[in-house]
Amino acid sequence: MGNIQAALTSEPIIESKTVSVVSCRFRGGQGKTGVEDGPVHLLEAGLIDQVKELGYEVRFDGHQEFKDIEEDFPSEQDPDIGRMRRPRLVSKVCEKVSQVVEERARAGEIVLTLGGDHSLGMATIGGTIEAHPDLCVLWIDAHADINTPETTDLGWLHGMPVSFLLGLSQMPEYAWTKGRLHPSRIAYIGLRDIEAGEKATLKKHGIKAFSMHHVDKFGITKVVEMALDAVNPGRDRPIHLSFDIDALDPSIAPSTGTPVRGGLTFREGRYICEAVAETGRLVAMDMVEVNPSLTDPADPISAQRTVATACALIRSALGENLL
Helix, strand or coil: CHHHHHHHHHCCCCCCCCCEEEECCCCCCCCCHHHHHHHHHHHHHCCCHHHHHCEEEEEEEEEEEHHHHHCCCHHHHCCCCCCEEEEHHHHHHHHHHHHHHHHHHHHEEEEEECCCHHHHHHHHHHHHHHCCCEEEEEEEECCCCCCCCCCCCCCCHHHHHHHHHHHCCCCCHHHHHHCCCCCHHEEEEEECCCCCHHHHHHHHCCEEEEEEEHHHHHHHHHHHHEEEEEHHCCCCCCCCEHHHHHHHHECCCCCCCCCCCCCHHHHHHHHHHHHHHHCCCCEEEEEEEECCCCCCCCCCCHHHHHHHHHHHHHHHHHHCCCC
């Protein structure tokens, strides 16, 4: 309980009360259309006003569009590298996003990136760690996203960003990623769909990973405490929270591209965000893989519910509480 009490009394690591919203309309790291519209729907749901109501100033410079890069790297001019699909397009987009995130983080702003697919994680964390070298990461996801070009089954880069952040995947096209994140500085929560190569990588590098089995066994409070103990034992390191909406059970957030049954409840997802907020160490957050085009025919408001859930998680991470 000592670490929890320390978290509750921690001073915020960022004095600025500015949240910088980086909206990334990008889907090139996976194969389904619609995820590029996730940021649009989140903002149309009133997210900026919701963040302002929490006492923050909000910087939003418009949606990040990548049509110029897409025109430079059409699919026929972006052949696979090994099993990697659309590798040059993803690299160029992520490099651009990384520069934007780094600039906002260096300005002392809390960077909130809205995706788009989770290949953007290599950009967002890659940018944040340049401004906060002692960064630690909580990766909330049904998937480990730590495949390398050699281990991936499907080839989509939204399943590989962590391997680039750790320097496990290296090639000239991705030299900008630098591999600055140490394996001891990232912990997963919510895993339940892991490829064989990913499982071997997690074990080889001793990366802390908490599956839904751990959530069931220990409860979400203990799991979050163990994850923070692993990557941020003194609760003094900056935290980047990368939240894939598919970490939640599809009954809670159905509008996402790779849903996996048996996920986090809304209350568990919100608790993770609240616990991070309580540390006072949040410097950046991603909310990705919201795809409003993927709806349940039996549930006409499934996309609306998914968007509302994502907004609620963001508010919790920024300090919203019930009492």
